[in-house]
Amino acid sequence: MRDRKTKFIIIIGCGRLGSELAIKLSKNHNVVVIDKDETSFERLTKRNFIGFTRVVDTNDMAALKDLNIDKADMIYIVTPDDNLNFMLAYGIREINEEIKLAARVNDPLKKAIFIKANVNLFCPIEDSVNQLVEELDKVDEKI
Template sequence: MYVVIMGCGRVGSSLVAGLERLGHEVAVVDRNPQAFRRLGPEFRGRQVVGEGFHREVLVEAGVEKAQAFAAVSSGDNSNIIAARVARENFGVERVVARIYDEKRAAVYERLGIPTVATVPWSTDRLLRMILPDGVASAWREPSGTVAILPLPVHEDWVGHPVSELERVTGSRVAFIVRFGTGVLPRTDTVVQAEDTLYVAAVSGTVSDVTAAAAAAPQEA
């Protein structure tokens, strides 16, 4: 596969190295020629100096034959403009942009440009390393608005319907791992002993959801 990478910082150079190890052909674009030093002497691809959202620069990098394009420079605006040019002007099939601002990421996702919201994803990774198992999110959609997390529940939830758990916690049970097998819950599904529940929750409510699930259900 031929891939064009815009941005030769630490992320871009690491991405290039990974792609080359997998046997892919890579072209790298950066406005700073000194940035290419990160690639090392073993780099076999093309180096193009310039702004990655300029058509002529992308053409020089071979975007017209590229199957994938990644914009991973340090600027949100540059990344999203370059990604849109690659997608809309050159028809590159696989396009992704790194975005620091998670609110912007949500907007660009709606425009059809896949994004990686760096801050929320990094935060989740750090939380998984710092907090006890089952507290941090296992997955977060790119805009950072919704997270899926394994939810420990009080033992008294066994025998109660997942719909009641959803009502009390304000989350949605996405799936259950039961005896090593994934199960999609229905309205009449009840919590069983040894279940691992994965719920979808809005960012900022994870602590409240976890606290509600850790408490015994209130008897009607």
């Protein structure tokens, strides 16, 4: 039986963002990282990742369903492809509409599509810009 605080987390996409997320979350949770390219997992083996990796065609919803994605406490969809991220979020919601997920949106202009589909999202570019502007505001406060 799983500790109530320990979550079953699936991360789809093991680039820089996905691998950093996996390393951090694997310290306290059960993490499975999915990517279509086996070499992407090298980022994890060089660090202290404690979890599982699976090579899966991320375009294949049937293959993803076989990995018990419907049992996950949280799914992070962090591939570099906004269209794929949207289709994955939509497909996963078709499998289990109650599942918690967050999808990466690289192009701020595409945020509206994700919002309209009721997909939790994060936009690294927009988040970075906002953080940099906040830093400028802090400089202005000191003057």
